[in-house]
Amino acid sequence: MDLVGLSDPYVKVSLMSGEKRLKKVKTAVRAKTLEPTYNETFSFDISPSQITVYFQKxxxxxxxxxxxxxxxxxxxxxxxxxxxxxxxxxxxxxxxxRS
Structure with missing residues (x-):
């Protein structure tokens, strides 16, 4: 949050295989909000691995x-x-x- 109580959030999406990050992408920043909505699509070519999506801690x-x-x-x-x-x-x- 900034001084007026808002934030400029975004989401980082990481494609993980075990502990190894294979790829990462980031959404657009949603300016001045604490309740962002994202309508973005990310496509990854994957094998049977695990995907973990982190939302900026x-x-x-x-x-x-x-x-x-x-x-x-x-x-x-x-x-x-x-x-x-x-x-x-x-x-x-x-x-x-560990996250």
């Missing part, structure tokens, strides 16, 4: 075969619908010491 979303809950559900839906995109909302999970 606010939280994360994990997709992949080792994910749980909606992250695993989304992963399975993406594999079943390939090559069509699969859209799903995810709630941010807390960052851990």
């Amino acid at each position: 606010v939280g994360k979303v994990v997709l992949g075969p080792n994910a749980v809950g909606t992250g695993l559900e989304h992963w399975k839906n993406m594999l079943a619908e390939e090559p069509e995109p699969v859209t799903q909302w995810h709630q941010l999970q807390p960052m851990t010491d």
Whole structure:
């Protein structure tokens, strides 16, 4: 937050394989807001690896075969619908010491 109570948030998306980052991209900055909405699409050519999405140390979303809950559900839906995109909302999970 800045002095007037707003922020200029953006999202960094990292394609991870284990602890190794394979690729990263960043959304556009949403100026002067604490409740940003992003309608951007990122496509990665991936093998069965795990995707972890970090939201600038606010939280994360994990997709992949080792994910749980909606992250695993989304992963399975993406594999079943390939090559069509699969859209799903995810709630941010807390960052851990390793994140």
